[in-house]
Amino acid sequence: MLNRIISEAKTLSHMPPEAATVYETFKGRMIEQVDRELTALPAIHVLIGHNPLSMMCEHHRNHARLMLGIIALNRFDLLAGAVPWSYRTCHAHGFSYEYFRVEMEAWKRAVARHIDGLCARAILEVYDWILRRHGEMIQLAEQSCGPPIAAGSPLDETRHAFLSAMLAGDLRECLRLAGNSAATPQGLESFYLEVVQRCMHELGRLWEQGEISVVQENLATAMMSGAMATIRPRVRIEAPERGKAVVTSAPNETHTLGAWLISGLLSLDGWEVDYLGAASSLPDIIDVLLTVRPDLLAISVAMPYNLHPAMKLMAAVRKQPALAEIKIMIGGYFTRIIPGLDRLAGADAVASDAKSAIALAREWRRSCTG
Helix, strand or coil, X not given: CHHHHHHHHCXXXXXXXXXXXXXXXXXXXXXXXXXXXHHCCCCHHHHCCCCCHHHHHHHHHHHHHHHHHHHHHCCHHHHHHHHHHHHHHHHHCCCCHHHHHHHHHHHXXXXXXXXXXXHHHHXXXXXXXXXXXXXXXXXXXXXXXXXXXXXXXXHHHHHHHHHHHHHHCCHHHHHHHHHHHCCCHHHHHHHHHHHHHHHHHHHHHHHHCCCCCHHHHHHHHHHHHHHHHHXXXXXXXXXXXXXXEEEEECCCCCCCHHXXXXXXXXXHCCEEEEECCCCCCHHHHHHHHHHHCCCEEEEECCCXXXXXXXXXXXXXXXXXXXXXXXXXXXXXXXXXXXXCCCCCCCCCEEECCHHHHHHHHHHHHHHHHC
């Protein structure tokens, strides 16, 4: 079914070149209209599972950001992954599936009111397609978002123990497990790839399925960050110098673990890394790049609705003559939500996971140095 949905989405009309700019111009007004309409519904608290209205309004903002990115890319096949993910995560936290049908109708009215001409017709066609495929989107949402961490091998047991310690807020146990596994550069690299990255994916799965709350996810993230920050300086780097790299989360992206993981792995591989963290503004990132003049920029995007800010960042970098030689890779959890995005305007490559990101960085460096 997924392949059929993807193929069908590819047949949707191409957007006029100005569609993304128009959608972005009226995005705020459309969000306000959708918020207002749905808040006024007598049954809204039932539709959103008696969650706070602020959660619904935040979802509307994220939906608009997601649509903006997909319109800018002109890649409607990505909806086949992004829409079921949105259905699944909201439904797992109490929203009814009927809410999405009501929401899409409200978005159609908002688009019709604020946008006109060819742009409106093309955008409305996308919303009509989502509504026609509402049932299939539910079926895709009900499918598993990935298996849990397996059990059996010693490595599996380490993953389970580390995840349990993270969720319990037990930093001492996290440090003990990390220290036992990461006494050498090779051990630390393996710990990052085989334990930390797998636990990151498991946290995402647990949150998507409503098995942990945002507070629990944040606590686990803090434990993982603390362990990584403490263990990394204990390991002496033995790799050859490869060049300068800047690692950042996309503008607006508040999830930091993906960027932190990549910065740690690049450092272990011999790169001189500047890690900018989360939610850095686009102008500030450009200022750092112009000062550092790195060979590599790695951009981490966790949530698919932060894809458009990442695209704007890459476009801004490409407009700087002084940064003409920089290699740009983009990756993060969003590649698990909307698979098949193997190229992205402005990026030299899309990395599907941390291991492929490090391999790409090495390959690029070899090609530059001969």
